Amino acid sequence: EPEVTQTPSHQVTQMGQEVILRCVPISNHLYFYWYRQILGQKVEFLVSFYNNEISEKSEIFDDQFSVERPDGSNFTLKIRSTKLEDSAMYFCASSKQQGSGEKLFFGSGTQLSVL
Amino acid sequence: GQSLEQPSEVTAVEGAIVQINCTYQTSGFYGLSWYQQHDGGAPTFLSYNGLDGLEETGRFSSFLSRSDSYGYLLLQELQMKDSASYFCAVRDLGGGADGLTFGKGTHLIIQP
Numbered sequence: 001e002p003e004v005t006q007t008p009s010h011q012v013t014q015m016g017q018e019v020i021l022r023c024v025p026i027s028n029h030l031y032f033y034w035y036r037q038i039l040g041q042k043v044e045f046l047v048s049f050y051n052n053e054i055s056e057k058s059e060i061f062d063d064q065f066s067v068e069r070p071d072g073s074n075f076t077l078k079i080r081s082t083k084l085e086d087s088a089m090y091f092c093a094s095s096k097q098q099g100s101g102e103k104l105f106f107g108s109g110t111q112l113s114v115l
Numbered sequence: 116g117q118s119l120e121q122p123s124e125v126t127a128v129e130g131a132i133v134q135i136n137c138t139y140q141t142s143g144f145y146g147l148s149w150y151q152q153h154d155g156g157a158p159t160f161l162s163y164n165g166l167d168g169l170e171e172t173g174r175f176s177s178f179l180s181r182s183d184s185y186g187y188l189l190l191q192e193l194q195m196k197d198s199a200s201y202f203c204a205v206r207d208l209g210g211g212a213d214g215l216t217f218g219k220g221t222h223l224i225i226q227p
Contacts, residue, residue, distance in 0.1 A: 033214055042160060043150075043202060045214030056214060091157060102206075104150075104215065106157035 004107035006092050012113045013082055021077045021110045023092030033093040033104065034073045036060070039103065043091065049075065062078045082114045119203055119218035126224045127193055134190045135221045137203035145206040147179050147186045148215060153199045156219075161201075162188065190223075198225045 007025045013019050025032050031115055033045040047057040047067055054067065066078045075094075089111050093104040119139045125134040137147065146165040150158040154191055164179035164186060174187040190197055200222050204215040 035214070040125050041154075042219045043204075043217040045216060058214065102160075103160045103163070106159065108157050 004092055004094055004105050005090075006090075007081045008110060010111045010113070011107065012115065013031055015084055016081050019079050019082055019112065021079075021090050021092075021112070023075045023077070023107055025092065025094030026074050026096075026105055027073070029094035029096050029105070031055075031095045031097070031102075032067075032069070035091045035093060035106075036088040037091065037109075038088045041042045042059075046077075054056035055085050069073055069084050079112075082112075086111055119205060119216065121201075121203055121218045121221045121222075123149055123194070123219065123220045124224065126226060127129075127190075129143050129193055129195060129225055129227050132189065132191045132195050133193060133223065135190075135201050135223070137186050137188070139184050139203070139205050139218075140185075141184075141205055143218075144181065145186075147177070148204045149175075149177055150186045150202045150204060150217070151199050152202065152220070158202065195225050198223060 007022045009018055027082045032049040035043050037043045045058050048055045050084045051065055065078045068076050089109045092107045095104050097104045121137045148163045149161040151161050152158045161175055162170055162177035164177050167179055167181055169176055169178045174191045179186040201221040202220045203215045204217045208213050
């Protein structure tokens with residue numbers, strides 16, 4: 001079965017540094033998402049992306065965050081100046097369609113640790 | 116905004132049936148989804164209810180009552196591999212969000 005792939009699986013960075021998390025969504029999917037999950041907590045929506053632009057973002061997704069689809073396959077999340085509270089598991093997801101019963105396929109995540 | 120309430124933890128015995136409830140408050144409503152997440156793993160889609168009633172997929176069923184803002188996930192013939200966290204999630208038309216809002220998750224513990 002096709003899957004969403006994310007790299008790296010773990011990322012350790014110093015506070016204030018920039019990080020880029022990478023994702024390859026499923027090839028025929030049109031909608032892309034980033035979610036994060038702080039250890040032991042719920043999965044939180046960050047941003048959705050469709051037709052090469054952000055379609056929705058949450059309050060978490062402030063000016064320090066950006067997303068990009070630099071080519072036909074990759075989807076990236078950049079955090080410009082990391083903070084301690086950015087430490088979390090970041091999940092990329094994609095879906096074929098949006099609307100009734102849309103099924104999100106999640107990648108296995110990138111564990112970001114900010115020191 | 117949206118809020119979802121589900122029990123933090125449920126314990127059941129292998130081979131038994133367990134029900135995980137979810138109540139929600141949204142300014143709009145566009146269906147209730149359920150996802151399973153094993154420790155250290157990614158959420159995986161289990162089920163979706165857009166209309167009232169029961170949806171069955173193998174050992175798993177999900178129910179929705181829109182008038183009660185309530186749904187549940189029913190797991191039958193429990194197996195040890197069902198030990199995981201289960202999240203209900205809504206997509207809220209009123210919020211205009213494309214993204215799903217997840218509940219805090221129910222940790223299901225299966226005992227032999």
